[in-house]
Amino acid sequence: MPELPEVETVSRGLAKVLVGQRFARVEVRRAGARMAFPEGLAEKVQGRAVVSVTRRAKYILIELDDGQVLLVHLGMSGRMVVGRANAAPPDKHDHLIFHLADSDLVVKFNDPRRFGLCDLTTREELPNHSLLRDLGIEPLEPCFTAAWLEGKLQGKGTSIKAALLDQRLIAGIGNIYACEALYRAGISPLRRAGDVTKEEIRRLVPAIRDVLKDAIKAGGSTLRDYVQATGERGYFQHNFAVYGREGEACPACEKGTCIKRVVQNGRSSFYCEVRQK
DNA sequence: ACGAGAACCTGTTTGC
């Protein structure tokens, strides 16, 4: 599910509720498939207050008042949702339940497919953390420029689509926004990354930035699992030009069936065969 | 070193 816009939306939603609040008990239920929950998670978090909630790539960073940092990744199907403690009995995929100390609110980490994870580190260790260490540039930061990307794509033999999904290069783009950004830039996902021209890269960089910003404004894209921290759905899925629209006409092609689906590196790529060359 | 594919899970949709 969650790519940069979804994780950003969840982080902002959690920040509103959590900053300044203390955690009471934490229910640790079933760990994910990628990583066991850290040893003593419940004990280490209990009684700590939240200082900030931020995002790096597709990770949510919850900073605590003693310098610890909770690091959450939502995988494909993960949610972090705030609710009333007794609103409903726990779902079988509620893997972590954080109870707040001074209200009846809880934050539930729910993840049916269990590709998500939650780790505990410290502010000092954060830059060296194995999950964050090799992450690339933040596409919404000013240092993400056409000149920078041009240098990185030079000589790359893989497809431009695969390059956009490489988190060591650009951090936070996933399958949906890679497809949508390439559509906006008029570049076929099948093109060899190293062959994308300077001119095209000058279109691609703002296309990436704009599609991510537009999606954040819309609260992300809800296809199936994703919801905001409040439980509300996102609605950027209504603005997809190509993603999931195989056989339809793209917004620029009045009629017909210009949108194709191809599989690259095991993932579906959607593109308009008329506008993207 | 690089790039493609498999694997990790569960749930839902599609096709025979």
Add this chain to the structure above:
DNA sequence: TGCAAACAGGTTCTCG
């Protein structure tokens, strides 16, 4: 209708 296959927003490991 029923069952099996395909497919899903991600990441990491293995193999050529």
